[in-house]
Amino acid sequence: MTRRDIRTWLLVAPAAAWLLVMLVLPLVVVVVFSFGERAEAGGYAPAFTLDNYLNLGARATAFANTLTLAPLGTLACLVLAYPLAYFLAMRASPRWRTLLLILVIVPFWTSILIRSYAWIFLLGGQGIPSLLNALGLGSPRLINTPFAVLVGIVYGYLPLMVFPIYVSLDRLDKRLLEASADLGAPPWRSFLQVTLPLSMPGMATGSMLVFILLMGEFLIPAMLGGGKVFFVGNALVDLFLQSRNWPFGSAVAAALVLVMLVAVTLYMRFTRSWAGTRDDVSLM
Amino acid sequence: MESQTPIAELRGATKLFGEVVAAQDLSLAIRRGEFLSFLGPSGCGKTTALRLLAGFEQPTSGDVLLDGQRVNDVPAHLRPVNMVFQHYALFPHLDVAGNIAYGLRQRRPRPDAAAIAAAVEAALRMVRLPGFGDRRIWEMSGGQQQRVALARAIVNEPKLLLLDEPLAALDKKLRRDMQIELQGLQRSLGITFVLVTHDQEEALSMSDRICIMRGGRIEQVGTPRDLYDRPRNRYVADFVGKSNFFEGRAEAAPGGQTILVAAGGHRIAGTAPAPLAAGARVAASLRPEQIGLARAAPEDGGRIALPVEVVTRIFLGEHTEYLVRNRDLGEFLVLVPRQAEAATGAFDPGEAAQAHWRQGDALILADT
Numbered sequence: 001m002t003r004r005d006i007r008t009w010l011l012v013a014p015a016a017a018w019l020l021v022m023l024v025l026p027l028v029v030v031v032v033f034s035f036g037e038r039a040e041a042g043g044y045a046p047a048f049t050l051d052n053y054l055n056l057g058a059r060a061t062a063f064a065n066t067l068t069l070a071p072l073g074t075l076a077c078l079v080l081a082y083p084l085a086y087f088l089a090m091r092a093s094p095r096w097r098t099l100l101l102i103l104v105i106v107p108f109w110t111s112i113l114i115r116s117y118a119w120i121f122l123l124g125g126q127g128i129p130s131l132l133n134a135l136g137l138g139s140p141r142l143i144n145t146p147f148a149v150l151v152g153i154v155y156g157y158l159p160l161m162v163f164p165i166y167v168s169l170d171r172l173d174k175r176l177l178e179a180s181a182d183l184g185a186p187p188w189r190s191f192l193q194v195t196l197p198l199s200m201p202g203m204a205t206g207s208m209l210v211f212i213l214l215m216g217e218f219l220i221p222a223m224l225g226g227g228k229v230f231f232v233g234n235a236l237v238d239l240f241l242q243s244r245n246w247p248f249g250s251a252v253a254a255a256l257v258l259v260m261l262v263a264v265t266l267y268m269r270f271t272r273s274w275a276g277t278r279d280d281v282s283l284m
Numbered sequence: 285m286e287s288q289t290p291i292a293e294l295r296g297a298t299k300l301f302g303e304v305v306a307a308q309d310l311s312l313a314i315r316r317g318e319f320l321s322f323l324g325p326s327g328c329g330k331t332t333a334l335r336l337l338a339g340f341e342q343p344t345s346g347d348v349l350l351d352g353q354r355v356n357d358v359p360a361h362l363r364p365v366n367m368v369f370q371h372y373a374l375f376p377h378l379d380v381a382g383n384i385a386y387g388l389r390q391r392r393p394r395p396d397a398a399a400i401a402a403a404v405e406a407a408l409r410m411v412r413l414p415g416f417g418d419r420r421i422w423e424m425s426g427g428q429q430q431r432v433a434l435a436r437a438i439v440n441e442p443k444l445l446l447l448d449e450p451l452a453a454l455d456k457k458l459r460r461d462m463q464i465e466l467q468g469l470q471r472s473l474g475i476t477f478v479l480v481t482h483d484q485e486e487a488l489s490m491s492d493r494i495c496i497m498r499g500g501r502i503e504q505v506g507t508p509r510d511l512y513d514r515p516r517n518r519y520v521a522d523f524v525g526k527s528n529f530f531e532g533r534a535e536a537a538p539g540g541q542t543i544l545v546a547a548g549g550h551r552i553a554g555t556a557p558a559p560l561a562a563g564a565r566v567a568a569s570l571r572p573e574q575i576g577l578a579r580a581a582p583e584d585g586g587r588i589a590l591p592v593e594v595v596t597r598i599f600l601g602e603h604t605e606y607l608v609r610n611r612d613l614g615e616f617l618v619l620v621p622r623q624a625e626a627a628t629g630a631f632d633p634g635e636a637a638q639a640h641w642r643q644g645d646a647l648i649l650a651d652t
Contacts, residue, residue: 173373175369175371175373176373176375178340178360178367178369178373179367179369179373179374179375180361180375180386181339181340181359181360181361182338182340182360182361182365182366182367183361183366183386183387183390183436183440184361184362184387184390184391184440185361185386185390186361187361189390190361193386194375194377197377198376198377
């Protein structure tokens with residue numbers, strides 16, 4: 001081995017070791033467990049059976065919730081984050097921009113647990129519903145509904161969407177907008193034909209980030225869904241920690257990874273074809 | 285027949301950015317079908333003038349007219365004017381054809397796809413890139429991108445084509461080729477071209493008229509020959525071709541001539557294109573090619589001769605350029621044609637010589 005090879009190996013080794021120990025090995029364990037049986041007192045007993053996979057239907061609701069609320073939450077984040085990122089990148093004066101960007105991440109300075117608690121009170125009977133009631137608008141139940149979970153998702157994940165979009169808009173060459181106007185496009189058409197396509201990489205990155213994290217989410221549904229709106233993540237907590245059925249939990253986890261893989265692949269296909277064959281449309 | 289209405293006009297147009305005066309009281313009529321250049325150093329207001337015409341800036345006071353109509357409040361996208369941007373500003377997410385078709389696609393009613401495709405192909409042929417329509421922008425070289433930017437603008441048949449330092453990013457040889465091509469294109473299309481440049485050679489070689497700017501103001505407008513022969517002041521003379529300047533005080537002389545009295549009592553006679561007050565600080569402009577170099581002062585009484593020492597010699601092929609120094613007047617350039625040098629022989633650095641010119645050849649200019 002040359003010195004160069006050694007150096008390369010030394011640089012790659014920590015990351016490779018990390019991936020091996022923290023990702024590959026656990027994944028192998030999960031796959032092996034998923035074919036096993038629940039031991040008498042809970043946990044894992046070696047076996048080879050497909051029962052765990054055939055039983056997945058028992059957790060269909062969790063999968064259905066995850067597969068509707070994760071994409072919906074991603075979309076809601078995208079729709080709300082874009083105008084904010086646009087304002088920050090294109091309209092805010094440089095003096096205000098830094099301050100506003102800091103404000104976007106300020107919520108991260110407190111634990112998501114505490115912030116979700118706050119939402120329990122806001123959406124609970126004494127919060128927004130009672131306020132609406134006082135205004136004579138009826139008293140809708142908000143807490144423990146899919147809506148509450150969506151609110152929590154948007155609240156928690158918005159900054160992750162804002163930043164990639166902000167960066168792509170900030171990097172956008174503003175002379176392209178002048179060129180578009182010069183060629184006869186009114187402002188709104190310049191936005192649709194130049195700004196929007198050129199901020200696609202930011203939207204793709206942000207959506208991917210939020211979507212992947214949402215697929216594994218369990219805290220927000222646990223707190224704002226109150227056991228009524230639960231994700232696959234919640235099912236896993238339940239299976240591993242409550243009923244201690246590790247093999248079935250492993251099968252559910254393996255299925256989730258598989259679903260995620262398919263979803264991400266489809267999504268990448270979609271954004272690729274949307275953006276043409278440009279190789280600089282990086283997704284992550 | 286050309287219409288008498290100027291295709292575009294600035295009338296006392298002033299543009300302030302906060303406290304900064306970017307353009308002050310610009311008044312200029314652009315003639316139908318001409319090639320006009322704004323020439324000046326960076327920050328002289330030439331780009332602001334162009335942006336006022338394009339509609340990217342609105343004048344703080346004064347008016348902008350297109351084809352006789354006041355367009356101060358008409359936004360850029362509604363003006364029949366197109367621009368070739370300094371760094372091209374091509375759309376990276378569209379291919380070459382998509383870029384060129386962009387302007388046509390904004391028209392309402394929208395032209396049909398076949399008409400657009402035909403116009404795009406014609407524009408590509410015009411800039412000598414036939415068949416490049418489906419290329420990606422980043423696959424094109426700098427010179428090719430330049431042509432695409434040009435095609436993207438001219439395909440719209442604008443009343444005015446604005447070019448913002450379009451050749452600045454190209455290497456010298458390519459720039460020369462593009463200058464010739466731009467001129468040819470302008471003649472064949474009959475579109476009025478307005479060019480912004482800081483490159484005097486570019487302005488001189490391409491333009492019908494040049495507008496020389498300084499500090500947000502127009503110094504002088506004229507044909508390259510006008511500016512070369514009758515510059516209004518030293519600044520203009522310095523911008524148009526190489527020149528030597530000798531400073532001194534003006535003194536009126538008979539026969540419409542002006543005498544400049546320089547350091548050491550040298551009296552340089554010349555014509556003053558602009559009126560000068562006696563005693564004013566002036567500069568005599570002499571082109572290097574107006575000055576000869578000899579071993580002995582010429583007998584001819586009509587010539588003025590100065591003893592000089594040769595500082596450097598640069599061989600330029602047809603000419604040899606000498607930098608010489610006179611004790612009183614300092615250093616200046618002399619351009620000696622090959623034939624003249626054959627008679628006197630070459631001068632070596634350090635050698636003494638006589639620099640001479642015809643008394644009266646100089647231009648006496650305000651020294652500003």
